[in-house]
Amino acid sequence: MNMESVWKAAFDREIEEQGVPHRWTFTLDDTFETKRGWLQYMQCTFGRFCCSCCSRWWNSAQVHIAFMITSDRTLRHGKVKIKIFRQKCKRCSLAILENPEISHENIQRVIHNLVNKIQRTFYLKNSGNPDLQPIVYSDYFEGPHEQAHCEACKLQVCPWQTNEKKPQKPVNCEVPRVPRLPVYLHRQTNIPRATYGSSFLDESQTNQEEPEFVKIIIVILIVLILCVILPNDFKK
Ligand SMILES: [Zn+2]
Ligand SMILES: [Zn+2]
Numbered sequence: 326m327n328m329e330s331v332w333k334a335a336f337d338r339e340i341e342e343q344g345v346p347h348r349w350t351f352t353l354d355d356t357f358e359t360k361r362g363w364l365q366y367m368q369c370t371f372g373r374f375c376c377s378c379c380s381r382w383w384n385s386a387q388v389h390i391a392f393m394i395t396s397d398r399t400l401r402h403g404k405v406k407i408k409i410f411r412q413k414c415k416r417c418s419l420a421i422l423e424n425p426e427i428s429h430e431n432i433q434r435v436i437h438n439l440v441n442k443i444q445r446t447f448y449l450k451n452s453g454n455p456d457l458q459p460i461v462y463s464d465y466f467e468g469p470h471e472q473a474h475c476e477a478c479k480l481q482v483c484p485w486q487t488n489e490k491k492p493q494k495p496v497n498c499e500v501p502r503v504p505r506l507p508v509y510l511h512r513q514t515n516i517p518r519a520t521y522g523s524s525f526l527d528e529s530q531t532n533q534e535e536p537e538f539v540k541i542i543i544v545i546l547i548v549l550i551l552c553v554i555l556p557n558d559f560k561k
Contacts, residue, residue: 329353331429332407335436343440343452347401354406357391357480364394366442367482370435370459372425376414384463385412387470387485388425389477392439396447403447405439410477415467422476431459 326334329352336351359365372388375381389410396403411422427435434457444450470485477483 328409328424332432332436335429335432336405336439339433339436339440343444343454345440345443346448347396347398347403349403349405349443351405351407354393354408357393357408360393360395362395364446366392366394366439367484368392368435368438369484370427370431371461372427372431373463374412374414374423374425376417376420376423378417378420379414381414381416383412383414383467384465385425386459386461386466388412388427389475389483390435391477391482392442394443394446396443403443405443410475410480410483412476413474415471415474420474428460428462434459 332353333351336349340349368390369386370388370390371384371386373382373384376383391408391410393406393408394403409425409427411424413422414420437454438456441452441454441456444452470483472478472483472485475483475485478485
């Protein structure tokens with residue numbers, strides 16, 4: 326099974342387990358083009374790399390993974406593209422960018438968080454399953470993060486570009502990159518989820534006129550009492 330099929334199988338399984346409606350497709354995309362209308366969602370996990378020059382292995386708790394997500398509600402079809410960022414050996418001058426090795430357990434955790442994100446963003450549904458942290462299999466890491474050896478830094482999507490001084494620890498890092506569309510405004514503001522996107526409005530939001538109508542009826546009744554009943558009382 327190649328890398329793409331492992332990820333795809335984990336994705337299909339999670340989509341089914343969480344009961345996500347509509348059809349969802351999952352593909353590997355090394356080009357990493359940002360497109361309008363696609364949601365970018367980033368995560369970090371633990372993985373290890375092997376240099377093809379010196380055969381040395383190194384661990385990283387900052388293996389960056391970007392997902393580009395879009396959904397067409399009319400066609401009932403969602404699409405996910407995944408880009409896994411590579412790293413270079415720090416010791417070899419002729420080193421090339423290497424793909425990480427990520428355990429099946431960590432792949433499942435990343436996919437679990439991804440499907441949670443899809444549920445929250447496209448179906449306004451909180452699955453109740455908390456996001457999962459990666460398993461860190463080793464305490465031994467190489468020195469500080471170096472931009473020259475990180476593909477995500479080169480493409481300017483590495484969270485470490487703004488967090489250089491913090492110690493390395495495995496976290497799920499979500500970097501908002503496409504806040505232009507109103508649908509994704511909740512990523513930057515505290516607008517309640519149910520109101521952030523007009524495309525996601527549902528029936529529960531259409532009955533807000535009712536309290537006004539009741540108020541008007543009450544006012545009419547009071548006016549009637551004042552005009553009809555009270556003057557009669559005074560006559561007595
Ligand atoms: Zn090397
Ligand atoms: Zn970086």
